[in-house]
Amino acid sequence: METFLPSDPDFESRVRASFAQQEMLTSLGAQIGLVRAGEVHLTAPYDASFTQQDGFLHAGIVTTLMDSACGYAAYSLMPGGSRVLTVEFKVNLLYPARGDGFRAEGCVIKAGRTLTVCEGKLFSIEKEKESLCAIMQATIICIQEKE
Amino acid sequence: METFLPSDPDFESRVRASFAQQEMLTSLGAQIGLVRAGEVHLTAPYDASFTQQDGFLHAGIVTTLMDSACGYAAYSLMPGGSRVLTVEFKVNLLYPARGDGFRAEGCVIKAGRTLTVCEGKLFSIEKEKESLCAIMQATIICIQEKE
Amino acid sequence: METFLPSDPDFESRVRASFAQQEMLTSLGAQIGLVRAGEVHLTAPYDASFTQQDGFLHAGIVTTLMDSACGYAAYSLMPGGSRVLTVEFKVNLLYPARGDGFRAEGCVIKAGRTLTVCEGKLFSIEKEKESLCAIMQATIICIQEKE
Amino acid sequence: METFLPSDPDFESRVRASFAQQEMLTSLGAQIGLVRAGEVHLTAPYDASFTQQDGFLHAGIVTTLMDSACGYAAYSLMPGGSRVLTVEFKVNLLYPARGDGFRAEGCVIKAGRTLTVCEGKLFSIEKEKESLCAIMQATIICIQEKE
Numbered sequence: 001m002e003t004f005l006p007s008d009p010d011f012e013s014r015v016r017a018s019f020a021q022q023e024m025l026t027s028l029g030a031q032i033g034l035v036r037a038g039e040v041h042l043t044a045p046y047d048a049s050f051t052q053q054d055g056f057l058h059a060g061i062v063t064t065l066m067d068s069a070c071g072y073a074a075y076s077l078m079p080g081g082s083r084v085l086t087v088e089f090k091v092n093l094l095y096p097a098r099g100d101g102f103r104a105e106g107c108v109i110k111a112g113r114t115l116t117v118c119e120g121k122l123f124s125i126e127k128e129k130e131s132l133c134a135i136m137q138a139t140i141i142c143i144q145e146k147e
Numbered sequence: 148m149e150t151f152l153p154s155d156p157d158f159e160s161r162v163r164a165s166f167a168q169q170e171m172l173t174s175l176g177a178q179i180g181l182v183r184a185g186e187v188h189l190t191a192p193y194d195a196s197f198t199q200q201d202g203f204l205h206a207g208i209v210t211t212l213m214d215s216a217c218g219y220a221a222y223s224l225m226p227g228g229s230r231v232l233t234v235e236f237k238v239n240l241l242y243p244a245r246g247d248g249f250r251a252e253g254c255v256i257k258a259g260r261t262l263t264v265c266e267g268k269l270f271s272i273e274k275e276k277e278s279l280c281a282i283m284q285a286t287i288i289c290i291q292e293k294e
Numbered sequence: 295m296e297t298f299l300p301s302d303p304d305f306e307s308r309v310r311a312s313f314a315q316q317e318m319l320t321s322l323g324a325q326i327g328l329v330r331a332g333e334v335h336l337t338a339p340y341d342a343s344f345t346q347q348d349g350f351l352h353a354g355i356v357t358t359l360m361d362s363a364c365g366y367a368a369y370s371l372m373p374g375g376s377r378v379l380t381v382e383f384k385v386n387l388l389y390p391a392r393g394d395g396f397r398a399e400g401c402v403i404k405a406g407r408t409l410t411v412c413e414g415k416l417f418s419i420e421k422e423k424e425s426l427c428a429i430m431q432a433t434i435i436c437i438q439e440k441e
Numbered sequence: 442m443e444t445f446l447p448s449d450p451d452f453e454s455r456v457r458a459s460f461a462q463q464e465m466l467t468s469l470g471a472q473i474g475l476v477r478a479g480e481v482h483l484t485a486p487y488d489a490s491f492t493q494q495d496g497f498l499h500a501g502i503v504t505t506l507m508d509s510a511c512g513y514a515a516y517s518l519m520p521g522g523s524r525v526l527t528v529e530f531k532v533n534l535l536y537p538a539r540g541d542g543f544r545a546e547g548c549v550i551k552a553g554r555t556l557t558v559c560e561g562k563l564f565s566i567e568k569e570k571e572s573l574c575a576i577m578q579a580t581i582i583c584i585q586e587k588e
Contacts, residue, residue: 024205027196049174058171059233060211067206086206087409088433090237090384090531090578092558094551109576110535114408115381115435117533117576135550135558137531137578139382139433141409234556235580237384237431237531239411241404256429257388261555262528262582264386264429282403282411284384284431286529286580288556318499321490343468352465353527354505361500380500384531 004038004111008080011037015072018084025068028061032072038108040072045101057097057124059134066091066120066136069106074116074140077108082142087115089138097133099124106138116140151185151258155227158184162219165231172215175208179219185255187219192248204244204271206281213238213267213283216253221263221287224255229289234262236285244280246271253285263287298332298405302374305331309366312378319362322355326366332402334366339395351391351418353428360385360414360430363400368410368434371402376436381409383432391427393418400432410434445479445552449521452478456513459525466509469502473513479549481513486542498538498565500575507532507561507577510547515557515581518549523583528556530579538574540565547579557581 008014012035019025019032025042028050033041042065050061067086075084103123110117120136155161159182166172166179172189175197180188189212197208214233222231250270257264267283302308306329313319313326319336322344327335336359344355361380369378397417404411414430449455453476460466460473466483469491474482483506491502508527516525544564551558561577 018200021200022205023196023198024208049170051170053165053168054230058169058211059214059236060207061171063210063238064205064207083201085243086240088237088239088382088411089206090235091210092235092550092578092580093233094558096232109533109573117382117535119576132550135560135578137533137576139533235529235558239403239431239433241411256386256426264388264529266429279403282413282431284386284429286386312494315494316499317490317492318502343464345464347459347462348524352463352505353508353530354465354501357504357532358499358501377495379537380534382531382533383500384529385504386529387527390526 004077004108006037006077010080011076014080015040015076018075019072024064030065035076037076038073040069040076040106042069042104043101046099057102059093062093062097062122062134063091065102065104066106066122066134067138069104070118070120070136070138071140073106073108073118077111077116078142082144085141085143087139087141089136091134091136093134095131095133097124099126101125103130114142151224151255153184153224157227158223161227162187162223165222166219171211177212182223184223185220187216187223187253189216189251190248193246204249206240209240209244209269209281210238212249212251213253213269213281214285216251217265217267217283217285218287220253220255220265224258224263225289229291232288232290234286234288236283238281238283240281242278242280244269244271246273248272250277261289298371298402300331300371304374305370308374309334309370312369313366318358324359329370331370332367332405334363334370334400336363336398337395340393351396353387356387356391356416356428357385359396359398360400360416360428361432363398364412364414364430364432365434367400367402367412371405371410372436376438379435379437381433381435383430385428385430387428389425389427391418393420395419397424408436445518445549447478447518451521452517455521456481456517459516460513465505471506476517478517479514481510481517481547483510483545484542487540498543500534503534503538503563503575504532506543506545507547507563507575508579510545511559511561511577511579512581514547514549514559518552518557519583523585526582526584528580528582530577532575532577534575536572536574538565540567542566544571555583
């Protein structure tokens with residue numbers, strides 16, 4: 001994986017502060033793990049409130065976790081004072097999302113001034129064993145506050 | 148739009164019964180509206196518990212609503228006794244998802260024996276005015292119970 | 295479909311001039327048809343040089359035609375002096391691309407200052423009957439010459 | 442990367458034979474490189490006949506190379522006597538595709554009985570230096586001859 005130089009030395013506290021403002025992630029009981037320049041990890045417990053008809057985590061929640069990890073991975077490389085929005089993403093669901101909990105990884109593939117491309121992965125965790133259950137390819141945009 | 152002939156005359160009650168089993172949709176306060184062969188509509192209220200850092204509905208919830216509408220549109224054309232799973236989807240977020248509530252539409256573009264391709268749309272509703280805020284292109288698979 | 299106001303009254307000649315510069319489209323024998331603000335159509339004959347192992351038009355050429363139609367639909371709404379590049383697209387292949395010829399449609403769904411979202415369709419033409427054989431959802435970027 | 446066990450010991454000759462039947466790949470001057478279970482590499486020279494308005498390789502040809510690499514990576518794991526078709530893909534174009542030549546990699550992420558999910562990459566080659574210029578996430582289907 002490429003190594004990225006963050007333009008804002010305070011990127012980690014900025015990412016963690018934004019994370020804390022997302023009601024959605026609080027509702028999911030999500031926690032932020034690794035935060036480094038261009039890569040962010042999240043975890044969330046299994047919660048029956050967010051399941052589909054077979055009792056698996058809903059594809060939309062699988063997406064929420066990967067999108068948030070990707071968005072923050074992109075945001076870690078953006079200048080201070082900027083905002084981050086997802087432009088689009090594509091998700092392949094590989095295996096049913098069941099287990100005790102889940103871990104999402106977001107990694108920057110290309111960081112541009114305006115657009116950043118990320119890859120996301122969701123792992124289900126069952127008895128401490130992780131299995132890849134979904135992948136994402138996403139485009140994220142940096143909005144400069146002054147625009 | 149193409150007109151589809153359902154293989155199961157009881158498709159509507161089957162779709163509504165499956166909808167009622169999704170804890171996720173209950174948590175969102177979602178309600179199923181139109182159910183016809185190849186097309187399903189859902190609505191959900193704005194709920195601050197499911198928002199991102201700017202107070203807009205989280206992209207993952209925008210996805211949840213469109214994916215559910217697409218999945219049920221596909222399921223409406225599947226034979227009785229089959230199960231439905233999403234293979235993959237791609238979402239473009241056009242405008243921030245804010246408003247009093249939201250309406251998702253899922254429509255079948257091509258119905259195959261195994262794979263069905265759908266298009267989804269999410270509209271935000273503000274003072275009874277609807278605005279398109281996201282679109283989806285999705286692939287859904289039919290799992291025959293006997294397989 | 296939404297009606298778009300072009301910012302450049304000369305958009306049609308600008309689109310046709312750019313089309314004529316694409317070696318790829320010349321190699322395919324593609325021709326530009328309808329050009330209006332936010333919508334462009336192309337046609338191309340069947341050519342065995344561009345087929346996959348079963349004799350159908352290769353998915354990459356199906357993509358070429360839809361991407362070009364979408365790119366020019368987006369370009370029709372951009373200011374004079376700007377350049378257009380595709381950021382990303384997603385394609386669903388619905389039916390094998392066989393026939394006497396093909397017609398691609400690109401339509402703008404949302405036109406932004408920087409990013410434009412388009413939908414593309416590819417129809418195969420056999421004995422004057424058109425059948426939808428692929429769909430695209432694409433994001434296009436406007437590059438201002440002065441940047 | 443995961444290691445896959447091919448179900449057909451003759452997968453390599455089957456992949457190479459199918460490659461040789463694609464008129465499209467012949468037209469591009471593409472050559473098949475590495476063929477192993479779950480991974481296939483292709484190369485192609487720069488050819489001005491397949492360029493867009495700025496002289497870069499057209500996005501549709503970038504797609505052709507990645508789609509073919511992904512399709513053959515999936516096909517390498519399919520049983521003898523089966524056919525392979527692309528269901529859908531999503532491509533992010535990271536950098537303009539210019540250079541002396543190009544190399545595409547396709548890797549299987551999940552191999553299923555019916556559907557296989559692959560990741561593709563396109564590298565441009567300039568003075569022997571490779572740069573990643575596009576990525577793909579694709580779904581491929583196995584058609585059993587007897588079906």
